[in-house]
Amino acid sequence: MTGILSGLLPPLSNDWAWRAAFIAGAIVAPALIIIVAGASAVPFESPVPTPWLIIGGLIVGIGVHFAGGCTSGHGVCGLARLSPRSIAATLIFMASTALTVFVVRHLLGGF
Known part of the structure; x- marks a missing residue:
């Protein structure tokens, strides 16, 4: 995760697009699960x-x-x-x- 994120810091690497998509997915996916299934689906x-x-x-x-x-x-x-x-x-x-x-x-x- 750290290596992927560091590729998004200046200077940007040539493969920044998949890195940005990966980080966005890691943030958005849990939020979508909570929205669709409810907060009780992810007890923490x-x-x-x-x-x-x-x-x-x-x-x-x-x-x-x-x-x-x-x-x-x-x-x-x-x-x-x-x-x-x-x-x-x-x-x-x-x-x-x-x-x-x-x-x-x-x-x-x-x-």
């Missing part, structure tokens, strides 16, 4: 406020961009080919995840 309850979810998603997207891929890309494909960059990225992902869980559960009182 979270103890975390929506703004925090959005901020978290943006932070993850930025991290994916700077890491050159996501956890599954580095953890599955990169480790399988013994890429030093993927090994480092996977170790950093795991360490930051453990640290985040510790901070949220023990220092912030959990959600």
Whole structure:
């Protein structure tokens, strides 16, 4: 998703049209489901406020961009080919995840 979205930022890539259609579909499709089937068709309850979810998603997207891929890309494909960059990225992902869980559960009182 991050790679697709980054292709829509200046300078535009030559394949911007399918990227724009993909992002538009990812936004419009859930809205159409709610309109057609009703809000109860997509039950979603979270103890975390929506703004925090959005901020978290943006932070993850930025991290994916700077890491050159996501956890599954580095953890599955990169480790399988013994890429030093993927090994480092996977170790950093795991360490930051453990640290985040510790901070949220023990220092912030959990959600």
